[in-house]
Amino acid sequence: xxxxxxxxxxxxxxPIYLTYLKHLQEQGREVVSTTHLSRVLxxxxxxxxxxxxxxxxVGKPKVGFDVSKTIEHLENFLGYHNTNDAFLVGVGxxxxxIMGYLPFVEKGLNIVAAFDNNPELxxxxxxxxxxxxxxxxxxxxxxxxxxxxILTVPESVAQDLTDxxxxxxxxxxxxxxxxxxxxxxxxxxxxxxxSSHLAVIKKKLQSIK
Amino acid sequence: xxxxxxxxxxxxxxPIYLTYLKHLQEQGREVVSTTHLSRVLxxxxxxxxxxxxxxxxVGKPKVGFDVSKTIEHLENFLGYHNTNDAFLVGVGxxxxxIMGYLPFVEKGLNIVAAFDNNPELxxxxxxxxxxxxxxxxxxxxxxxxxxxxILTVPESVAQDLTDxxxxxxxxxxxxxxxxxxxxxxxxxxxxxxxSSHLAVIKKKLQSIK
Numbered sequence: 001x002x003x004x005x006x007x008x009x010x011x012x013x014x015p016i017y018l019t020y021l022k023h024l025q026e027q028g029r030e031v032v033s034t035t036h037l038s039r040v041l042x043x044x045x046x047x048x049x050x051x052x053x054x055x056x057x058v059g060k061p062k063v064g065f066d067v068s069k070t071i072e073h074l075e076n077f078l079g080y081h082n083t084n085d086a087f088l089v090g091v092g093x094x095x096x097x098i099m100g101y102l103p104f105v106e107k108g109l110n111i112v113a114a115f116d117n118n119p120e121l122x123x124x125x126x127x128x129x130x131x132x133x134x135x136x137x138x139x140x141x142x143x144x145x146x147x148x149x150i151l152t153v154p155e156s157v158a159q160d161l162t163d164x165x166x167x168x169x170x171x172x173x174x175x176x177x178x179x180x181x182x183x184x185x186x187x188x189x190x191x192x193x194x195s196s197h198l199a200v201i202k203k204k205l206q207s208i209k
Numbered sequence: 210x211x212x213x214x215x216x217x218x219x220x221x222x223x224p225i226y227l228t229y230l231k232h233l234q235e236q237g238r239e240v241v242s243t244t245h246l247s248r249v250l251x252x253x254x255x256x257x258x259x260x261x262x263x264x265x266x267v268g269k270p271k272v273g274f275d276v277s278k279t280i281e282h283l284e285n286f287l288g289y290h291n292t293n294d295a296f297l298v299g300v301g302x303x304x305x306x307i308m309g310y311l312p313f314v315e316k317g318l319n320i321v322a323a324f325d326n327n328p329e330l331x332x333x334x335x336x337x338x339x340x341x342x343x344x345x346x347x348x349x350x351x352x353x354x355x356x357x358x359i360l361t362v363p364e365s366v367a368q369d370l371t372d373x374x375x376x377x378x379x380x381x382x383x384x385x386x387x388x389x390x391x392x393x394x395x396x397x398x399x400x401x402x403x404s405s406h407l408a409v410i411k412k413k414l415q416s417i418k
Contacts, residue, residue, distance in 0.1 A: 011412055012405035019364050019404075022341050026365070041389045073330050079411040097306030103387075107407055147414055154236070155228050174406065178228045178312075180250045188413045190409045195228070196221035197383065197401050198316055204289040204381050204397045205221055205356055 002180050007087065010051045011078075015107075017051070018074045025067050033064035052135035069159065083110045087146050087170070089151030089161050094176055098150060101158040111150070113140065115161075140166025150174045151181075219260045220287075224248065224316075226260070227283045233278050242273035256382075277393055292319045296355050296379070298370050299362030300325040300340055308358060309336035320359070322349065324370075343370065350377025359383045 020041060026115055038045035052065070055077045059065045066073055077080060088095055088111050098104065115134045116122065122133050132140070139151070149165040151158060151173055158177040165173060172188045175181055178195040194203075227254070229250060233241055247254035261267075264286045268274045284290060297304055297320050307313065309318055324343045325331065331342050335360055341349070350358070356405040358383055360367060367386040374380060381397045387404040 006412070008409055011408045012402070015387050015404035015408050016389060016402065020389070023364065023388075040391075042391075043389075056343060078408050079415060082411075084411060084414050093306045093309040093311075097302045100302040101403075102302075103404065104407065107404065108411065116287065147417065148410065152221075155232065171417050172410055174410055178224050179232075180225060180229070180253075181250075182249075190410050190413070192401070192406050193225065194310075194401065194405065195224035195312065195316065196397055198313065198318060199218055199220045199224050199287050201381055201383055201399050202291075202293060202317065202347070203215070204399070205293050206288060208356065208380050 006054045007168070010054050011052055013043070013047075014055065014074055014078060017037045017048070017080070018071065021067055021071050022075070025071060029067055031064050032067055032070075034059060037062070078107070080107045083108045084148055085110050085144070085146055086143060086148040086150055086174075087112065087137065087165070088114040088129075088152065089116075089134065089137065089152040089165065090151060091118070091121050091126065092152060092154075095150075095152035096126055098152065099129050112144065112146070134164065137161070137164045138168040141165065141170055146170060148172045150176070154175045155179050215263045219263050220380055222252070222256075222260055223264065223283055223287060226257070227280065227287070228278055229315075230280050230283070234280060238276055240273050241266060241276055245273070252349070258336060266300040287316070289316045292317045293357055294319050294321045294353070294355055294384075295359055296321065296346065296350060296374070297323040297359040297361065298325075298333065298343065298346065298374065299360060300327070300330050301363075304359075304361035307361065308338050321353065321355070343373065346370070346373045347377040350374065350379055357381045357383070361385045361386060364388050375401070 034045045034048050036116050055074065056069060057073055070197050075092050084205060086109060090101060091114050099114060111129050114129050114131045115137050116131055117134050121131045124131050149170040151161065153161055155177055158179050159182060162173060162181045162183060166183055166187055173181065176192050181189050183189055243257050244252045246257050264283065266279060266282055285359065295318060297308060300323050308323060320338050323338050323340045323348050325340055326343050330340045333340050356379060358379040362370055364386055368391060369389050371382060371390045371392060375392055375396055383399050385401050387402050390398050392398055
């Protein structure tokens with residue numbers, strides 16, 4: 001499949017549409033209108049039409065979208081049927097959760113190995129994924145041509161392990177550590193910063209007390 | 210502490226500054242310039258000054274910010290020393306990870322109870338937190354005056370359990386389920402949608418292959 005030019009905000013909304021379409025499918029619905037999607041998803045209908053059009057989908061006037069076909073189309077577009085191999089670095093609570101998180105498996109994320117420096121973990125398997133010493137990270141990434149690394153380590157070692165991933169040829173890093181990573185321009189970092197979400201939540205709670 | 214008017218993007222950047230300042234503190238640094246922060250955090254220096262000023266912090270000209278004082282100030286501002294009680298609903302892989310995630314404890318998130326419908330989990334403790342039946346959710350939220358709920362359930366039951374939380378008086382929901390939630394205007398939902406991040410990552414991987 002070719003990578004089409006879709007904006008990041010559109011890309012981030014597509015899985016939300018997909019989840020809801022699957023819900024409709026389970027309920028036996030065959031067709032859905034943009035108006036209905038707009039109401040349930042609290043999203044401007046024009047935006048929904050634009051987002052779907054960006055993936056190559058156009059609804060039938062006065063009818064809407066065929067639920068099953070739209071699901072199939074979006075799953076293909078998002079690459080859920082293509083598996084991406086990944087390394088996960090840092091087998092703490094969050095790392096383990098990601099290793100055992102079925103929705104990621106269903107969406108084509110295949111964690112082939114995890115890395116940690118804790119001798120009690122090395123050699124074990126968690127959720128069927130072997131845990132190896134971080135010393136093997138760079139070489140193994142090169143050898144297995146791994147392009148994606150998931151970073152769930154303490155902040156103090158985040159940059160060192162980022163360097164090890166980059167040296168191993170990893171080009172996309174999913175960073176869960178609440179810190180900026182220094183990487184070459186050719187490497188893309190996707191930030192999921194739970195602490196930032198928590199900061200917003202705590203402010204909201206202050207304002208309602 | 211009063212809730213000041215700070216934008217959400219600023220709020221989301223503050224924990225990143227804080228993590229780096231703590232790193233500097235561990236290295237024994239006492240003062241840091243905006244220029245230095247700007248270079249390491251890859252953030253416009255004017256933005257950094259504005260973000261810190263929004264919390265009431267102004268650096269000394271030609272010197273910068275006192276590291277320890279800035280850490281203390283930001284931790285207070287973000288409410289890390291004020292504990293917020295929360296319920297967690299959905300004790301799967303992700304729910305468990307959040308229950309045992311030390312960085313949240315350090316930042317003043319106190320999960321007092323978790324809820325699930327799996328009889329094998331009910332009555333057990335995970336990371337010191339009791340797991341109760343979802344049937345008790347609404348009443349217990351009312352009784353304990355819980356304002357924050359964390360949602361980590363399968364999509365099919367997300368709306369029902371949201372309704373149960375709202376009925377119990379919960380006013381802020383941290384939603385990890387890849388779906389929009391329908392809530393009254395008075396309830397705030399913070400979305401952390403890992404599937405959306407994964408969608409972006411998979412597109413990036415397609416473009417480098």
